[in-house]
Amino acid sequence: MPKRRYLTTPIYYVNAVPHCGHALTTVVADVEKRYWQLRGEDVWLLTGTDENGLKILEAAQTAGEAPQAFVDRISQTFVRAFDGLDVGYDDFIRTTEERHAKASQHLFQLLRDAGHIYLDKYEGWYDVSAETFVKESEVVDGKSPDGNEVRRVSEENWFFRLSAFQDRLLAHYEANPDFLMPEGRASEVVSFVKQGLRDVCISRSNPGWGIPVPGDPERVIYVWFDALVNYLAATGWPDDAGWESLWPADVHWMAKEIFTRFHATLWPAMLMGAGLPLPKTVIAHGWFVFGDSKMSKSLGNVVAPQDLVDAYVAAGCTREVAVDVARYALARFLPYENDTNFSMEAVARTYNADLANDLGNALNRSLSMAHKFCDGVVPEGQVEDEIVASVMAAKRSFEAAMAAHRVHKAVEAPIEIARVLNKYIDTRAPWTLAKAGSPELGSVVRTMIFAVRCAAALIRPVCPAAATAMEAQLRLPALSRWEEIGDVATVPAGHALGEAVPVFPRVEIEAQPAQAASEKPRPAKQASAPKAGPVEQLEFADFAKVALRVARIIEAESIQGSEKLVRLEVTVGEEQRQIVAGIAKAYNPEDLIGRQVVIVANLKPARLMGTESQGMLLAADDEDGTPILLQPDREAPDGTSVH
Numbered sequence: 001m002p003k004r005r006y007l008t009t010p011i012y013y014v015n016a017v018p019h020c021g022h023a024l025t026t027v028v029a030d031v032e033k034r035y036w037q038l039r040g041e042d043v044w045l046l047t048g049t050d051e052n053g054l055k056i057l058e059a060a061q062t063a064g065e066a067p068q069a070f071v072d073r074i075s076q077t078f079v080r081a082f083d084g085l086d087v088g089y090d091d092f093i094r095t096t097e098e099r100h101a102k103a104s105q106h107l108f109q110l111l112r113d114a115g116h117i118y119l120d121k122y123e124g125w126y127d128v129s130a131e132t133f134v135k136e137s138e139v140v141d142g143k144s145p146d147g148n149e150v151r152r153v154s155e156e157n158w159f160f161r162l163s164a165f166q167d168r169l170l171a172h173y174e175a176n177p178d179f180l181m182p183e184g185r186a187s188e189v190v191s192f193v194k195q196g197l198r199d200v201c202i203s204r205s206n207p208g209w210g211i212p213v214p215g216d217p218e219r220v221i222y223v224w225f226d227a228l229v230n231y232l233a234a235t236g237w238p239d240d241a242g243w244e245s246l247w248p249a250d251v252h253w254m255a256k257e258i259f260t261r262f263h264a265t266l267w268p269a270m271l272m273g274a275g276l277p278l279p280k281t282v283i284a285h286g287w288f289v290f291g292d293s294k295m296s297k298s299l300g301n302v303v304a305p306q307d308l309v310d311a312y313v314a315a316g317c318t319r320e321v322a323v324d325v326a327r328y329a330l331a332r333f334l335p336y337e338n339d340t341n342f343s344m345e346a347v348a349r350t351y352n353a354d355l356a357n358d359l360g361n362a363l364n365r366s367l368s369m370a371h372k373f374c375d376g377v378v379p380e381g382q383v384e385d386e387i388v389a390s391v392m393a394a395k396r397s398f399e400a401a402m403a404a405h406r407v408h409k410a411v412e413a414p415i416e417i418a419r420v421l422n423k424y425i426d427t428r429a430p431w432t433l434a435k436a437g438s439p440e441l442g443s444v445v446r447t448m449i450f451a452v453r454c455a456a457a458l459i460r461p462v463c464p465a466a467a468t469a470m471e472a473q474l475r476l477p478a479l480s481r482w483e484e485i486g487d488v489a490t491v492p493a494g495h496a497l498g499e500a501v502p503v504f505p506r507v508e509i510e511a512q513p514a515q516a517a518s519e520k521p522r523p524a525k526q527a528s529a530p531k532a533g534p535v536e537q538l539e540f541a542d543f544a545k546v547a548l549r550v551a552r553i554i555e556a557e558s559i560q561g562s563e564k565l566v567r568l569e570v571t572v573g574e575e576q577r578q579i580v581a582g583i584a585k586a587y588n589p590e591d592l593i594g595r596q597v598v599i600v601a602n603l604k605p606a607r608l609m610g611t612e613s614q615g616m617l618l619a620a621d622d623e624d625g626t627p628i629l630l631q632p633d634r635e636a637p638d639g640t641s642v643h
């Protein structure tokens, strides 16, 4: 059987329910999977749960449940979380499965037969929370370096001769620069190994939970030894003849805390000892943090993936698109090198900027204008070279980022196409070309549809449902091959397009504290009750004198020297004007671009801080007098009157 591309995530402890930290690694691996599939490869993605060890046994006891029933229940919450994020995993391994126990015992036996495992007395400290043995010198005030409680252990145990692999490991790192990634973390591993590796205790006295050591039922295999074997067990090793079609793994994904001591040293040494090939790449990202702390259940500062999805359903996305919003946010916020703050508020900002403003607007504008100026049909005309070149550059940057596992960079490529397209629309101004009856109109509109189609195709690995929704509006089939992206023949002249329906409605951003996974999300700000007051009545004819129009912000910048004022360029149908608005305290200029607003279009121009304002934005005030911009409930034709 030909070799498949084999990607893995860590197997997650079932002592707590999943949060966005877990979802991050699994979604990132899934984005890689979908990308390679689009490139025509046969890809296999493994995820799963880690269910042995004292930590899990004690969590079950605390919950008052039998351990097996407890792990069955929590493992399902991971299955549901990953299904709920449309993760296309091919296998979900659980370490309480027979296939896993068998592979772990087999590897143990193999290493013991080869002389890499010996029996000795272990006298020292154990950190149950991290399931690690801790050196005497590392214990401070009864705590491990991670700040966890430690327990005294004095047991006769099995040891793995890790110290004997030091030179072979260093030689392997040196000869295979892609083995450990990213580079910064690889150098940490090299220094760690150069300081000298100690043999590792790989058993614990049997607490009645775990995988028995072969031939020694008094002891169970140390949870980290068995956990690492999951990657091999899932291939069918040692029994299933097909295991070599998967092994060695191409990529083991994880976060930094389980990189140096486990995946970058112990695991390759175990494989070397057993004469098995090593994975091609072991890559560790940083952490999602909230404030100064790692997002973790024990700190109670987690965002649950389902809450993230629900927040975008509440904000008006379809459920499938809301799932994609969560996937996009996780991938885009991948803390590749440094830790990253991850919060509902940060996600909302990125969502508004990238998906609602850039991508969503590019789609809406292109489709609406194709309907307005070309009867909803892709017109005859040359797709402009400049835009084809930008699409190809975005595609290459996607490829380069993926080759380096920089998934956060790759997912920006389709947004970049949308940004280029929005600028192109502003400069080529199809409304002006239409008015002048210019022959260039066909070329410009076909170019717009081409670019949108490419952006949709390129966002598919991270947002598969949104890509499908966009393609459905274009009434064009999904591009199933990577080579087709950027081919102008995929937008034939004469093709009838569908109607524009907003895929990514804008959301209001509210600063939120971190919340427990079980708490419900609070996606949108609750407006306070309006204060009633006496209002003067006026004749309809007077009201009708006010020309209210839908406009779109195409440029926004703060006005120097003013805390309140922003200078905006807006399009009002075919006309463009400058408006100065007092909204700087409530809105970042970059968040405003692409947004539709309602303006008073027939006010006499006024000068504010030396800048002329040719109209006024409509806004309500909240209880503190902070402006809340008015916006059409759905995308309205630019320039239409409001009454």
Ligand code: MSP
Binding pocket: 009, 010, 011, 012, 013, 014, 020, 021, 022, 024, 025, 050, 227, 228, 230, 253, 254, 255, 256, 257, 258, 286, 287, 288, 289, 294, 295, 296
């Ligand atoms: N069971 C072990 C892994 C065994 S792999 C052979 C374990 N489990 S865990 O439940 O603690 O999951 C750790 C992994 O979850 C991290 O390595 C990372 O992939 C992901 N993350 C958990 N919290 C995270 C953050 N706050 N930030 C980033 N990644 C996070 O360790």
